[in-house]
Amino acid sequence: MIWQQLANGLAIGSVYALIALGLTMVYGVLRILHIAHAGIYALGAYIGLLAFRFVPNFWFSLVVAMAACSLAGILVKRYLYMPLLTLPRIVPLIASIGLFIAMEEIFRIVAGPYVLSFPADPGLGSLQLGIVKITNNQLLVFLVTCILLAVLWFIMSKTKLGLAMKATSQDLEIASVMGIDTERIIAANFLIGSAMAGAAGVLVGVYFNSVYPTMGSIPAYKALAIIVLGGLGSIPGTVLGGLLIGVGETLLLGMTDIPFPRDALAFIIMILILMFRPYGLLGKE
């Protein structure tokens, strides 16, 4: 039973990690909390569903959603954050929250205030590992997450782009002195982060078979808790934080009889981290 819960928790945690990665990447280069990132995630679910209605193939809708979200991320960077960058950080933060709320309203107006179903079947089948049954949808979440994390790891540690991304997040000004076009590196962070959020949106839509306008609300703030837990700006920390929160809340809910609100755990952890270890699990002091 605990193993079954663990599998559930890891699936949820994987999705949290995918969402929070974009947040941490943007924070890493711009020191902005990109709350509207959760809007991009919900956008991914809607675009994926739309694509699915044209071509009922999961992988097709995943790719379309990721592409559309990349584009949306770059537009947000270009037209929302860049003009506000010289102002105090609270200004882009407020703008970001504003955009997020606006996006939720737009989803409501365009797609209606309903929960839409997303009946995609990737055709993976389920897997019986001893007593643990990994469902079709869990398998899907693990597979897609592993592929995306592997690609991200490869970019960050094996390519020149990855090195430039690290340098830019450590000292943007000096990165430009070294000849790095930091505007493009920032755009790359938005592009990659938004693509992953889009993928997360499709995965969640399929996993819970539901897409709705405010689906980004809880993830918006939970992703914040996750990157604080992992250490602001740390990519491995974010993945770890996402998995820990996903597993933690699932176990707490599934294994105990305490009437504990699921979403509270992440925020309680965030408060504790801020009080006792403000640079997070893998962040820099």
Add this chain to the structure above:
Amino acid sequence: MLRVEGIEVFYGEFQAVSGVSFQVQEGELVAIIGANGAGKSTILRAIMGLQRCRSGRIVFRDRDITAMPTHQRARLGITLVPEGRRLFPDLTVEQNLLIGAYRRIDPAEMEEDLERIYGLFPVLKERRSQIAKTLSGGEQQMLAIGRALMSRPQLILMDEVSLGLMPKYVDEVFRTIEGLHREGVTLLLVEQNARKALAIADRGYVLETGRVVMEGEAARLASDPRVKKAYLGG
């Protein structure tokens, strides 16, 4: 090679540089000396494009670069060894050097340059996979210089490279600078250590509260009584 024409730089309403003009010829080593807060770093940052000029012009090899973004100036061959070293703290020594060569593509050239830097600073070779922030102050300074050299720059702007180093390292850093000068690299040096800077420079400028108040051959400046009194300790 570099011509700065009447630049004015502001931080908000505060004017840090008020109409400064000077030149650096190809192959020259020029020193800017001045007290704390005179605006030396600000001038180097303006040349690199990290600070906007409200007026005036910066011309590099007959090209007006006043409005050019920093990374493009770097691609023209200008580089900066910034005040306070500013290494990429969580990258290794070698990664810091490779970032220095970011704009180049040929891996063979890059390898060659790495070896050249390691020849210049053998300690960096020993510590090539060490994380930069764990280096000693002197090693960090050498890495900052090495990183700048990796771009094969035509013009190097150096901001207080000897600051905070023990005398042994100071001498080593100045020897390195002289060596670069002999190789024909053009250098613009900002220094607190006016005596040492004027000893190796061809020409110098004295800066006071954002204005050039004196200029001339380094040897002449070093023997000028006013310079002696204000910057060389009598």
